[in-house]
Amino acid sequence: MEDVIASDRRMGASLLRLFFHDCFVQGCDASILLDDVGSFVGEKTAGPNDKSVRGYDVINNIKNAVEADCPGVVSCADIVALAARDGTYLLGGPTWDVPLGRRDSTTANLTQANSDLPSPASSLGELITAFGNKGLSARDMTALSGAHTIGFSQCQNFRDRIYNDTNINSTFAGQLKANCSSSSGATDSNLAPLDKQTQLAFDNAYYGNLLVQSGLLHSDQELFNGGSQDALVQNYSTDSELFFADFVTAMINMGNISPLTGTQGQIRLNCSVVNSS
Numbered sequence: 001m002e003d004v005i006a007s008d009r010r011m012g013a014s015l016l017r018l019f020f021h022d023c024f025v026q027g028c029d030a031s032i033l034l035d036d037v038g039s040f041v042g043e044k045t046a047g048p049n050d051k052s053v054r055g056y057d058v059i060n061n062i063k064n065a066v067e068a069d070c071p072g073v074v075s076c077a078d079i080v081a082l083a084a085r086d087g088t089y090l091l092g093g094p095t096w097d098v099p100l101g102r103r104d105s106t107t108a109n110l111t112q113a114n115s116d117l118p119s120p121a122s123s124l125g126e127l128i129t130a131f132g133n134k135g136l137s138a139r140d141m142t143a144l145s146g147a148h149t150i151g152f153s154q155c156q157n158f159r160d161r162i163y164n165d166t167n168i169n170s171t172f173a174g175q176l177k178a179n180c181s182s183s184s185g186a187t188d189s190n191l192a193p194l195d196k197q198t199q200l201a202f203d204n205a206y207y208g209n210l211l212v213q214s215g216l217l218h219s220d221q222e223l224f225n226g227g228s229q230d231a232l233v234q235n236y237s238t239d240s241e242l243f244f245a246d247f248v249t250a251m252i253n254m255g256n257i258s259p260l261t262g263t264q265g266q267i268r269l270n271c272s273v274v275n276s277s
Contacts, residue, residue: 001062001083001086001087001090002090004058004087005087005090005091009091009200010150010151010152010200011054011055011058011087012087012088012090012091012150012151012200012202013087013091013147013150013151013152013194014053014054014055014087014151015055015058015059015080015083015084015087016084016087016088016147016150016151017053017054017055017147017151018032018053018054018055018056018059018080018083018084019080019081019083019084019254019255020084020144020147020254021043021048021049021053021113021117022077022080023134023254023255023257024116024117024130024134024257025043025108025109025112025113025116025117026105026107026108026109026112026258027257027258027259027260028077028080028081028102028254028255028256028257028258028259029077029102029103029104029105029258029259029260029265030075030076030077030079030080030102030104030105030268030271031043031105031107031108031109032044032049032053032080032108032113033056033059033060033076033080033271033272034105034108034272034273034274035272035273037273040108040274041108041110042108042110043108043109043110043113044056045110046110046113046114046117047113047114048113048114048117048119049113051189052154055083056271056272058083059076059079059080059083059271060270060271060272062079062083063076063079063268063270063271066079067269071269072267072269073267074267075102075103075104075265075267075268076104076268076271077102077103077104077105077259077260078098078100078101078102079271081098081100081102081255082098082100084251085098085251088147088202088251091150091200091201091202092201092202092203093202093203093244093247094244094245094247094248096248096251096252098252098255099252099255099256101259101261102259102260102261103259103260103261103262103264103265103266103267104260104265104266104267104268104271105260105265106265106266106274106275116130116133116134117130118130118131118219119219120153120157120158120161120217120218120219121160121217121218121219122218122219122222123219123222124222124223124225124227124228124229127141127145127219127222127223128141128228131144134254134257135253135257136250136253136254136257138228138229139232139246139250140246140249140250140253140254141229141250142223142229142232142233142236143236143243143246143247143249143250144247144250144251144254145206145219145220145223146204146206146207146236146243146247147247148194148195148206148216148217148220149194149195149198149199149201149202149203149204149205149206150194150195150199150200150201150202151193151194151199152191152192152193152194152199153191153192153194153216153217154188154189154190154191155179155180155181155187155188155189155190155191155192156184156188156189157217158176158180158192158216158217158218159180159181159182159184160218161216161217161218161221162176162177162180163177163182165218165221167213167221167225168213168214168215168221169212169213169214172196172213172214176192176216179192180192192216193216194206194216194217194220195209195216196209196214196216197209203240204236204237204239204240204243206220207224207233207234207236207237207243208237210223210224210233210237211224211233211234211237
């Protein structure tokens with residue numbers, strides 16, 4: 001992981017997002033890693049994943065190295081969880097003990113990937129419900145959203161915000177419009193940092209951005225918009241230790257969403273395909 005982050009610091013955010021997108025669909029079971037093969041339909045082509053989720057090759061490379069030393073023991077699901085933790089730490093964030101013992105799914109759910117992952121256009125109520133449906137509290141949701149202190153998002157995800165939202169800093173919006181046209185087309189995949197201050201360092205600057213109406217996504221700014229999470233956002237913006245502690249708790253909680261254990265599932269030999277029987 002040190003080599004991965006040294007060569008591409010953005011990958012830390014990508015691996016964190018990969019873990020989130022895995023856990024919210026069928027639980028933390030590495031179903032997101034499965035390719036479409038024959039009649040088998042995976043989750044990689046779901047709207048929230050297609051042409052945006054990164055890090056599959058990183059997980060596969062780690063798995064290959066682990067299999068060479070310790071065949072058939074370490075699941076792809078655990079590798080995804082560990083990679084998310086290490087990527088966070090290597091960008092300056094906290095570290096934590098990752099509960100292990102997950103097993104890998106033999107199924108995927110494209111429909112659930114399209115329905116259960118929160119949209120960047122989500123309201124605060126929709127975010128609280130989406131996370132609540134996975135057993136996560138509103139505090140977990142607000143802490144996990146702090147993962148947006150690193151990484152980037154595509155123009156198509158924030159276009160409506162910068163052109164139509166009123167709770168946005170006008171200078172911030174103007175800067176973003178220079179690289180994101182008002183209509184869909186050539187600029188759709190252009191990237192902007194989720195945290196305009198320190199996009200490649202894991203810190204609490206994301207919350208400070210929200211206080212000055214500079215959240216990139218509509219769903220980001222919903223956390224500080226006269227609602228139930230305003231006070232917590234203010235606390236996180238001034239207390240990085242509190243944010244880090246709550247983020248660790250929330251990551252462990254998310255990592256415990258419906259894991260396969262015991263004899264459930266399998267330990268895939270290749271993360272992108274189910275073992276042949």
